[in-house]
Amino acid sequence: MLVVMQAGATKEQIDQVLDAIRQMNLTPHPLPGATRTAIGITGNTAAVDERSIEVLSGVKECIRVTKPYKLASREMHAADTVIDLPQGTFGPNTFTIIAGPCSVENEAMIQKTAEQLLEKGVRFLRAGAFKPRSSPYSFQGMGLEGLEILKRVKKRTGIGIVTELMDTEYTDAVEDAADIIQIGARNMQNFSLLKRVSRTSKPVLVKRGLAATLEEWLMAAEYVMSGGNYRVILCERGVRTFSDHSRNTLDLSVIPPVKQLSHLPILVDPSHGTGKRNYVPPMAMAALAAGADGLLIEAHPDPDHALSDGAQSLDFTAFAKLLERLRQMAPLMGKKWQ
Ligand code: PEP
Ligand code: MN
8 A cells, every 4th residue: 555645744744654554563664755755555454444544644645556566566656766876876767787707716706807897887796606506516606705705806896796695594694795685586486585685784686586477576576675675676587488599588578567567677687598608698788678777797707617607608808899789779778878
């Protein structure tokens, strides 16, 4: 349910409404806007009589949100969410790149990657310290030591860090190392993990599950937002279909409905989406054309010797070439580059 306050509503009036909602055992989420404040209500609102809220002073109207996701929906929050970080912005008017190797392999390669990215104007580095691998015999990531490497490289270069959290157990450590916490496709419906990151101070990048519908994906975002962390970025990374010409089927057709139904920024990961490095540049450009707000892309100093996902990783020459084309395309899409 959405409570729309009158344009001139005072702080006392807003506080009174917040208290009234809490007394109903529901959770209020103040949503300040340019001209007026609205208050989202989550919890079991079915039994709430909206008239009991509409009579409170300063309230303009109460609107029932019909979608199962509430805070993630445009019904509740019409304006696009913009997530501003010191290293860059995620929102409707920008196109922001996050790039780097699949995994943290050692300090030298992360340092080299950070330098290469910064030189090219990319200010977010992705690299997993904890890796969700299909085989227990594959490289599982460097774990806590990998996080320490990311922290040192950030300290030396200032680059923003995007890294995956796989278990609630390591939340504090990942929160400390990351500027954006990544929730991987396999954990999109790990509800205890989503609830735990909803209590962190960092933006959360929620990758779409391997077989998740749009509604299930937005419900995952809702889990994070319902706990009070409103800084959620969605990331399309391909879904499982009958097609076997690529690792996954990159579902760029999900972007327009995401934009219609939700105010959250959406990135595209053409690396996991295709699984093959030759396919990455065309799909990266297609993502920009389809309305994505940025990319999460695998780039590695020596892809042929990468410990994970080398086949889909670009080397820095191919990466630079792609960046140049994207930079030229971005203004045509009404997007400020980086
Ligand atoms: C990754 O980004 O390296 C990763 C494991 O992605 P996904 O969860 O989309 O498979
Ligand atoms: Mn990977």
